[in-house]
Amino acid sequence: MTQTALKTVPPRRTARIPCAVALPILAVVVSTAIQCWPAAQAALQYDRTQISLGQYWRLVSGHMVHWGWRHFAGDISAMVLLCWAIQPRGGWKIIVAALGGAVFISLAIMIVAPNTMIYRGMSGVNYGLLAWVILARLAASPRPAAACYTALLTAMAIKVSLDLAAPNLIPSVGLPEGVTLTGIAHFAGFYAGTLIWLLNRLPMQITMQHKARPRHVGLPN
Amino acid sequence: MNTNETHLKESTQLNNATHGRWRRARRAVVLAFVAATWFAAACPTPASGAGLLVADGGFGGVLEVESHDVNVTINNGIAVTEVKQVFQNTEDRQVEALYTFPVPKGASVANFSMWINGKEMIGEVLEKKRARQIYESYKESRRDPGLLEQKDFKTFEMRIFPIGPKAKQIVKITYYQQADYDNDWITYVYPLSTVSSGGKTSKTTGKFAMSLHAKSEIPITEMESPSHGKQFVIARHAESYYQAGLETTGGDLNRDVVLAYKIARPKTGIDVIYSKPDSQDGYFCMTLTAGQELTKMDTGMDYVFLLDISGSMADEGKLKISRNCIKAFIDELSAKDRFEIITFNVSPTTLFNKLESAGEKSKARAETFLTSRSASGGTVLDPALRTAYKYRDEDRALNVVILSDGMTQQNERAQLLAAISQRPSNARVFCVGVGNEVNRPLLGRLARDAGGLAAFLSRGDNFVRQAQAFRRKLTKPAMRNVKIDFTNVEVYDLLPAKMPNLYHGAPVRIYGRYRQAALANATLTAEVNGREVTMKTEMDLPERDSDNPEIQRMWAWRKVQMLTAQPKPHANDITSEIVRLGEGYSIATEYTSFIVLENDAEYKRWKIDRTNALLVARDRTARERLGKQLEGMRNDALASLGPQGAKGVQGANPATNTTGSTPGRTPQFRSPAPFSGGGGGGGPVGPISLTVIALLAIGARRKRKQTGNLPDEPPTGEPSPTQPEA
Numbered sequence: 001m002t003q004t005a006l007k008t009v010p011p012r013r014t015a016r017i018p019c020a021v022a023l024p025i026l027a028v029v030v031s032t033a034i035q036c037w038p039a040a041q042a043a044l045q046y047d048r049t050q051i052s053l054g055q056y057w058r059l060v061s062g063h064m065v066h067w068g069w070r071h072f073a074g075d076i077s078a079m080v081l082l083c084w085a086i087q088p089r090g091g092w093k094i095i096v097a098a099l100g101g102a103v104f105i106s107l108a109i110m111i112v113a114p115n116t117m118i119y120r121g122m123s124g125v126n127y128g129l130l131a132w133v134i135l136a137r138l139a140a141s142p143r144p145a146a147a148c149y150t151a152l153l154t155a156m157a158i159k160v161s162l163d164l165a166a167p168n169l170i171p172s173v174g175l176p177e178g179v180t181l182t183g184i185a186h187f188a189g190f191y192a193g194t195l196i197w198l199l200n201r202l203p204m205q206i207t208m209q210h211k212a213r214p215r216h217v218g219l220p221n
Numbered sequence: 222m223n224t225n226e227t228h229l230k231e232s233t234q235l236n237n238a239t240h241g242r243w244r245r246a247r248r249a250v251v252l253a254f255v256a257a258t259w260f261a262a263a264c265p266t267p268a269s270g271a272g273l274l275v276a277d278g279g280f281g282g283v284l285e286v287e288s289h290d291v292n293v294t295i296n297n298g299i300a301v302t303e304v305k306q307v308f309q310n311t312e313d314r315q316v317e318a319l320y321t322f323p324v325p326k327g328a329s330v331a332n333f334s335m336w337i338n339g340k341e342m343i344g345e346v347l348e349k350k351r352a353r354q355i356y357e358s359y360k361e362s363r364r365d366p367g368l369l370e371q372k373d374f375k376t377f378e379m380r381i382f383p384i385g386p387k388a389k390q391i392v393k394i395t396y397y398q399q400a401d402y403d404n405d406w407i408t409y410v411y412p413l414s415t416v417s418s419g420g421k422t423s424k425t426t427g428k429f430a431m432s433l434h435a436k437s438e439i440p441i442t443e444m445e446s447p448s449h450g451k452q453f454v455i456a457r458h459a460e461s462y463y464q465a466g467l468e469t470t471g472g473d474l475n476r477d478v479v480l481a482y483k484i485a486r487p488k489t490g491i492d493v494i495y496s497k498p499d500s501q502d503g504y505f506c507m508t509l510t511a512g513q514e515l516t517k518m519d520t521g522m523d524y525v526f527l528l529d530i531s532g533s534m535a536d537e538g539k540l541k542i543s544r545n546c547i548k549a550f551i552d553e554l555s556a557k558d559r560f561e562i563i564t565f566n567v568s569p570t571t572l573f574n575k576l577e578s579a580g581e582k583s584k585a586r587a588e589t590f591l592t593s594r595s596a597s598g599g600t601v602l603d604p605a606l607r608t609a610y611k612y613r614d615e616d617r618a619l620n621v622v623i624l625s626d627g628m629t630q631q632n633e634r635a636q637l638l639a640a641i642s643q644r645p646s647n648a649r650v651f652c653v654g655v656g657n658e659v660n661r662p663l664l665g666r667l668a669r670d671a672g673g674l675a676a677f678l679s680r681g682d683n684f685v686r687q688a689q690a691f692r693r694k695l696t697k698p699a700m701r702n703v704k705i706d707f708t709n710v711e712v713y714d715l716l717p718a719k720m721p722n723l724y725h726g727a728p729v730r731i732y733g734r735y736r737q738a739a740l741a742n743a744t745l746t747a748e749v750n751g752r753e754v755t756m757k758t759e760m761d762l763p764e765r766d767s768d769n770p771e772i773q774r775m776w777a778w779r780k781v782q783m784l785t786a787q788p789k790p791h792a793n794d795i796t797s798e799i800v801r802l803g804e805g806y807s808i809a810t811e812y813t814s815f816i817v818l819e820n821d822a823e824y825k826r827w828k829i830d831r832t833n834a835l836l837v838a839r840d841r842t843a844r845e846r847l848g849k850q851l852e853g854m855r856n857d858a859l860a861s862l863g864p865q866g867a868k869g870v871q872g873a874n875p876a877t878n879t880t881g882s883t884p885g886r887t888p889q890f891r892s893p894a895p896f897s898g899g900g901g902g903g904g905p906v907g908p909i910s911l912t913v914i915a916l917l918a919i920g921a922r923r924k925r926k927q928t929g930n931l932p933d934e935p936p937t938g939e940p941s942p943t944q945p946e947a
Contacts, residue, residue, distance in 0.1 A: 078906040081918040118470050123906045133917055
């Protein structure tokens, strides 16, 4: 009886929401709340003057603020799709990558674009995640597919470089009149994603090399 | 199959079922998010109004203020404010925009323009009823009129119809006002804060920008913004010229913008500026500022503070600010002074019930008393005022300081004016109003009739400084029985007709007209502490002067104010004179409104003269001349920057500056970070990138389907949760 009872008991499982799901949910909830609350937009957007006065949270929170619902829609759907492409992998490192990328982008804007006083949007972070996804596919694909991913990576690198060099060349969708595209955000985001992926890949490469080392297996006597 | 195998199978089935449900749920969530975000993009933006802009289309709704640009020039003590706003109809229907905004203290609205078919159409002033009739007739035929009316003493209302679905509308309003001088500080307030806007979103969706140019004959030593602090970028271009700029996105339209600048010394004596159009009599504005004639009195004074704690004082934090004002004032009192505080709503309550010396102990008691007061009930000022008179001491001057919003009951006003006229001989009444929701006419009249002063403070102002300035006025004697005589010229229509007392640091401006060009003399005589004081100045009245056209409208506006303050302002002869002045000088009054029509032909059709179009063209030409002068000063300041004498530096054109700052027009920055005056940035991922991302996501899903597993190796290097490690 005891044995039968034991058989019917399902194995114990821990419910975990993957980080690649948690990240877009968090982004959607926070960004929607901000979008519906104009006072929060002003308090959270990237504002160069306020950051220099010590409001450092804007380095991260600015990426959750948008110029309007169209801008919001574009950025949020891109984030959701990217996380969809990544999940259920990614782990907590994807959150670290997104946050790290956000800070990196904001610092890049501060240094490279000193005239950009206010910045809003998640596109830079999205470009970081995009670089991450393409690189992950590239690393895992057989040669013909890898060539396609390499081409895609190159195309995206050219695209973000163009955004940086000529922000008006490719018309931006979702930005209200009077707001210009901040190309450095895309550029910095893309290369931040690449850099973080490479840094993350490094310990795994070392581990794999260690595992691949031939072991001496002695013949039975 | 043993027990373990059964268990494993069941467990695997359960896992697969759970994972299947989880995957489906996850997919549904993702699709829902994507759908929701795209739906949000496709749907109209939820209406979020700014200030009191509402869609009055019969179904409620609120419009958006997309941008709000304010350009202020203060020259010769007169501030010209130009406000350009872009409204956006976020709804899918045609609406009428209704925008209510507070009238700045002492301001005369001198222009209202609208952009129709891409062209600026300048409004014209008509008698109020006629303007409304014309507006309504256009509304019926769904064409483009605009109407600007004075709603009451403190608000203007602007109506624009129609604003098409999702359409934008640009409007421009210009008003003139006297800069608020107080000793060596000049304060400019751009009023935005109103009680009635409470509960509504008060942000612009786009840019809120303000630029102020202050020019002064006496060197300016500093400039600050008590309301917005370091958000303002302030630049000193020359000793006599400062510029300030503020630019934010999502600017708050529910908070006054206050800027104050200090001049090197108090401006004293008599200054006159002129305006003389061809074939018309001339206008002049004379500023009288008392200086050394008013020496500080050493004797102590008595003060009774009347603090209004009625329910209306709870709005806008008026009570809190008034309390702080009294505290700041009491802190300034010396041991020789005595004071009492009376709070009142429907009945008065006293603190000491006698005059107490201004020692530390009594000041502490006063602070506790003030803190314990809260706002409730109605306002009945008369008994409180009569109680205050009882504190009169034969040997000492009694100053009654009323801190109220003046929102008394209508039937009490006559009693109040009577109480003022029955005040004791050595008593003066001063009124302090806080915020924009203040009955300025009543408080002003009470103070004027009582030989005192009225001060109106913005919530964004520096109260300690204002309290100190107010106390300075009270501790110095006033010039009484002020008279001014003109010789060698015929002067008429002097405003104010009866000269008010002249207080330390608070100039009095006199507007008047003159018949012909002449070299004349003006002699001011007054009484200070029983002795007569005389001030003289020479006036070179010009044959023609087109530099200060603003003073023509300021004179007309003063005259309208004088007529409105008559005992029977609604009498036919008075209203017809107000209408004549309003139409002739193009100023919005209680009886005249601005109307904007679609084109010149429509104005002709209604037989409306383009008086204002001509006046605006003339004023703009004068402002352009001043603008060029200021630009020259900015260029000089720029040329002096950097190493001097280097090749190409001399006479360098600042327009070639490529530092990112707007050359010439942008101040040199004192704030911690440079502010380009623009620089709003963002980055949507765009359709190309979004397509790539979508393809990658679809690819990932397919691969998952094919393998029932993960699309590729773990990008993070983490082991797969479902595949055993090899």
